[in-house]
Amino acid sequence: MRNKIVGDAAGKWLRTGLLVVSMAFSLNAHSASKVVLVLGDSLSAEYGLARGEGWVHLMEQRMAKENIQASIVNASISGETTSGGRARLPALLNKHKPDVVVVELGANDALRGLALSSTRDNLMTMTQNAQAIKAKVLIVGMQIPPNYGGDYTRQFSAVFPAVAKETNAALVPFMLKGVAENPNLFQADRIHPAPAAHPIILDNIWPEIKPLLVAK
Structure with missing residues (x-):
């Protein structure tokens, strides 16, 4: 017993x-914990800002505040084009094995007058490369001033939603919504957002990236 x-x-x-x-x-x-890879240009690389003032750092703070377990790899470079991002991405994917990839590129393509077909192809390839390792992708859309010509301006803006739709990626329609129309939110060069603009930029991006961060 x-x-x-x-x-x-x-x-x-x-x-x-x-x-x-x-x-x-x-x-x-x-x-x-998830790994978030941000592949961007000067708008994400804190150009002209003190360290910690950019939207990427602010996003890291918000994730901590909301108890979202994730680390950020900011691989943004000032002056980067979609071609440069496409060339760098495979090594970054292999090194960091990200769960989420944010592609914030294209503005410098437009500033240099590069062919939109090339911009579209590069964005498509980067998105597909990230998805091939099971990463979720967020494409950050941009717009350019009308002085570039009506047709080019419209066609450029349409590239981002077209790629997002074809690849089923998440999309921020316009990164600088609420910023672009206010000259006081830019640095002296009239191109790069000032510190006060970056919380607004994060508010544009957050609703689209948060579901990717909390998804199982």
Whole structure:
């Protein structure tokens, strides 16, 4: 009888232990930290800003505030084009194994008057490369002033939603919504957003990236 009681107690202890271990694994899987790779240009590289004033750093702070477990790799470079991003991305994917990739490129293509077909092809390739390793992709759209010509301006703006639709990627329609129309939100060069603009930029990006961060 005593052996039976001991055996039953041991069995109960073992089952309880296994349940605790199972719950621990489940919890760890649910709360596992994600890696976010930001591939951008000067708008994401804190050009002209003090360290920590850019939207990428502000996003890191917001994730911590909302208890979202993720780390950010900011691979943005001032002056970067979609061609440069396309060339750099494979090594970044291999090194960091990101869960989410933010592609914020294209503005410098327009400033240099590059062919829109090339911009579209580069964005498409970067998105597909990231998706090939099971990363979720957020494409950050841009617009350019009308002085570039009506047709070019419209066609440029249309590139980003077209790529997002074809690849089923998430999309921020216009990164500088609420910023572009206010000269006081730009640095002296009239091109790069001032510190006060970056919380607005984050508010444009956050609703689209948060679902990617919390998705299982």
